[in-house]
Amino acid sequence: MKMTDIVEAINESNSIALITHINPDGDAVGSLIALMHALDKMGKSVYGYCQDDIPRSLSFLEGVKRITKPINPIEGYDLAIALDCSDRERMGDCVSIMDKAMRSANIDHHISNTYYADINIVHGNASATGEIVYELVQFLEDTGDKNMAEALYTAIVTDTGGFSFSNTSARTHRVIASLIEWGAEVSKLSNRLFKNHSLEWTRLLGEAINTLKTYHGGRVSTLYVTREMLQRVGATEEHINGMIQYGKDIAGVDLAVFFKEVDPSTTKVSFRSDSLVDVSALAQRFGGGGHKRASGCTINQPLCKAKKDTMEAIDYYFKETMK
């Protein structure tokens, strides 16, 4: 389907609901907000929905407070547009808003997208849904403004890991160049998004690094966080996000493993790898799942035993694959 299909649907609609996915990230929120501003300028009645809370790190985006939870939403929007949702389930409770709308559309960059809407704009080679929304805005408006620029910059810079992941293309950088011309302030946005850690996160990082161990000649690294560590630094589970990267970013490490003590008899294990190790196979061994490069599982054992079992599975994996 072509971009003009959704442009036509927007032109024919007055009330429009924008929906993004559960556990929203920068691309989810940034894409929604940018499109909201563009539709505002066209004089549409726009409503933003998300089942879950918006992360505090994104609270600076202009218009973020207009994204509400789907509690007694208006029924029968002319058009409902899902952003960054690869399937219906990703909308969580918001799916009913789409079901009750006159028409539905789906803008997404995940190749796994299930084409669940009337109009499906799925570009698997876009670095972020924000990159597709940027293109859509070109069709809708003469030019973008600073609010759209900041929202789309946020969408793209977060989904590309600061333009460092392999999904970052020449096109991605040209879009960002335009967003800077629309008024996005690079250092302000970078500071807000990437250089704004909580004291608790920083202290917990120190605690986690103190547990760093390497195995298999430096090819495997482990880190862990216990309930006691969380308490000691006043952190919560959400502070653990992304910490496995510190085990992964060590020279020579092919496989990073992170253990989180959920309670005295439950441990969550996360795996990250480069191309050499298939971590989905490792997670599956414990009933978990994921991708080749990122996976996870929950082991109903105390941390210490879960770690022992995991390391044995890794020993076995290395022996098998070395054969």
Place this chain on the structure above:
Amino acid sequence: MKMTDIVEAINESNSIALITHINPDGDAVGSLIALMHALDKMGKSVYGYCQDDIPRSLSFLEGVKRITKPINPIEGYDLAIALDCSDRERMGDCVSIMDKAMRSANIDHHISNTYYADINIVHGNASATGEIVYELVQFLEDTGDKNMAEALYTAIVTDTGGFSFSNTSARTHRVIASLIEWGAEVSKLSNRLFKNHSLEWTRLLGEAINTLKTYHGGRVSTLYVTREMLQRVGATEEHINGMIQYGKDIAGVDLAVFFKEVDPSTTKVSFRSDSLVDVSALAQRFGGGGHKRASGCTINQPLCKAKKDTMEAIDYYFKETMK
């Protein structure tokens, strides 16, 4: 002076020496290597010089081994080009190569550049010298190749802090887009440059964060590293580089201070601030210097006393500026 002046000088020269600055960084090495490849393609005899060792993190760049120290260099090059050197002193021992060349040129992006060469191409609004070399390459070649692309990508991505500093412009991103089209592999380069910490660095980061303290209601953070900590994790002083950022990147922190125990009676102090605190004034109080946002000094006291003195100076600074 115009880009055509240096193009003319290059066209008229056969033997060309490229010189970069002492303590070379990504922009210094990347700019030199990219220009070296471009001149190679033109059939010039090209020689690269740097007084100091090239950082190991840049050793992957194709051609890096051709950069040598100025030990008995050939005298009387047709042309010597300094890259990323704001003044003659930045060349260190390599300055004699320029002095003995028939002609000299200077390509740089520092506004403080002293225009010390025959031809001076100084663009203060370029994010990196690499951005200027990119422009020069357009004048010299039909198109760049993968080796040039990787060198220039390295130059620009390092000098912009991964496209996060305020020197990053729309133009910067358009240059990067072209470099990706020339063959730069984003995720490979990012992994090599930014996700390739040594085990020692990572362990030392944990040690340093364990010392984290905040003052003045969270506006000031301190970290320190002792000789004993370095020994415990097998790290050297170079592993300390950049660690102050973990104190600076905490939400609410306006001023980050890092103490390094040089020996039992000498302490090096580094200051980083956002726009609110002028840290050059703080460093000057102890005979040091620097800029408003980054400065440093050496205090001839044990770490513990140096920290006490520094914190008193900060107390005084806050009282004075709050008046």
